[in-house]
Amino acid sequence: MVVLRAKCIVAGDSTVGKSALVQTFHSDGSHFPKSYTMTEGVEVCVKSVVIPDTSDTVELVIFDSAGKEIFYDHVKKNWDHPSVVCLVFDLSSEPSFHSCSKWLERIRNQKPEIVLPGVLIGNKLDLEQRRTVTPKFPMEFASSHGLEYFECSAKEQQNVEAPFYYLAQEFYKMYQTKAETITSMAM
Amino acid sequence: MLDVALASAGAQVVLATSSDENFPPENIIDGSGSTFWLTTGLFPQEFIISFTNLMNINNIRLLTTNVEGLSIERSVQNEPVNFEPLTEKVLEFVEGELQSEDIQVDATTAHHLRFVIKSGFDHFISIHRVNVNGSAVH
Numbered sequence: 332m333v334v335l336r337a338k339c340i341v342a343g344d345s346t347v348g349k350s351a352l353v354q355t356f357h358s359d360g361s362h363f364p365k366s367y368t369m370t371e372g373v374e375v376c377v378k379s380v381v382i383p384d385t386s387d388t389v390e391l392v393i394f395d396s397a398g399k400e401i402f403y404d405h406v407k408k409n410w411d412h413p414s415v416v417c418l419v420f421d422l423s424s425e426p427s428f429h430s431c432s433k434w435l436e437r438i439r440n441q442k443p444e445i446v447l448p449g450v451l452i453g454n455k456l457d458l459e460q461r462r463t464v465t466p467k468f469p470m471e472f473a474s475s476h477g478l479e480y481f482e483c484s485a486k487e488q489q490n491v492e493a494p495f496y497y498l499a500q501e502f503y504k505m506y507q508t509k510a511e512t513i514t515s516m517a518m
Numbered sequence: 519m520l521d522v523a524l525a526s527a528g529a530q531v532v533l534a535t536s537s538d539e540n541f542p543p544e545n546i547i548d549g550s551g552s553t554f555w556l557t558t559g560l561f562p563q564e565f566i567i568s569f570t571n572l573m574n575i576n577n578i579r580l581l582t583t584n585v586e587g588l589s590i591e592r593s594v595q596n597e598p599v600n601f602e603p604l605t606e607k608v609l610e611f612v613e614g615e616l617q618s619e620d621i622q623v624d625a626t627t628a629h630h631l632r633f634v635i636k637s638g639f640d641h642f643i644s645i646h647r648v649n650v651n652g653s654a655v656h
Binding site: 332333334335336338411414444502506510513516518 | 537538539540541551552553554556558559560561583611614615616637639640641642644646
C-alpha cells in the first residue's frame with residue numbers, strides 16, 4: 332500500500348468555474364458555491380483518490396488558482412514543482428477557451444523538462460442554450476498538447492470526478508513506470 | 519575511517535517523508551546500490567540518518583537518481599534536534615544511470631545528518647546509498 336502525493340494546478344480565466352469545480356469534487360458533490368466569490372491568490376485543498384483494483388491512493392493537493400490577471404504574480408509563486416495540470420474553460424465563452432494555451436504554457440514553463448499529465452475541462456455543460464464552444468476545437472487542442480479532454484457541469488455534478496480520477500491514474504502510472512525504470516537501472 | 523551510515527554499523531533512518539513498503543528508507547543504509555528509497559511525489563523531501571554516537575566525518579557520498587537541489591544539515595545533539603547547515607549542492611542531471619556525488623565536508627562532527635531534497639529532475643527521486651566516511655569521537 333502506498334500513498335502518492337500530486338500537486339494539481341487548476342488554472343484558467345476567471346469566472347469559468349474553477350472553484351465551483353474544485354469544491355464540488357472536494358465535497359463529493361455536497362457543496363456547490365451558489366454565489367460567486369472571486370479567488371484571490373491560491374486556495375489549497377486535499378482530496379484522496381483510491382486507484383481501482385489496488386490498495387494504493389493518490390492524494391491530490393489541489394491548487395485552485397485565481398484567474399484574474401492582477402493576481403498572477405502572486406499565483407505563480409505557488410506553482411513550483413507542479414505534478415499534474417487541470418485547465419478549465421467555460422463552454423459558453425470562446426475567449427476563455429483561447430486563454431487555455433496561455434495558462435498551459437505558464438504552468439509548463441515552471442519545469443519544461445518534466446512530463447506533466449494534464450486535462451482540459453469545458454465547464455458549464457448545463458448552459459446548453461449559451462454554449463459557443465463545440466467539442467471539435469478543444470479536442471484538437473487537447474490531443475496536440477497531450478491533454479485529455481472532458482466536459483462537465485459543476486452545477487449539475489455531471490462528470491466532475493472523471494478528470495481528477497484521470498489525473499490521479501496518470502500520476503500513479505508514472506510512479507509505477509519510474510519505480511521499474513530505476514529498479515532495472517540500479518541492477 | 520569507515521562508512522558509519524550502515525545499518526550494520528548501527529546507523530538508523532529515523533525520519534523519511536515518503537514511505538512505500540516496496541522502497542523503504544532503510545534501503546539507503548543497507549550497503550547496496552541496487553535497493554533504494556523512492557519518494558512518492560512533492561518537494562521538498564527529507565530523511566535523517568542517526569549514527570550510534572557522535573562521529574568525526576570528512577566525506578559524504580551519495581548514489582541517487584533525479585536529485586537536483588540538495589542541502590545537508592548536521593546535529594551534534596543526542597536527539598535529532600538543533601540542526602545546522604553543513605552544505606548545499608545542485609546536482610547535474612544524468613540520463614540512464616545513477617548520479618554519484620562526492621561531497622567533501624571539512625573535518626566536522628555529527629550525530630545526525632539531515633538530507634533535504636529541495637527539487638528534482640522528475641516527480642520522483644531515489645536514494646540508493648549514502649556513504650559517510652567517519653569514525654567515532656572519543
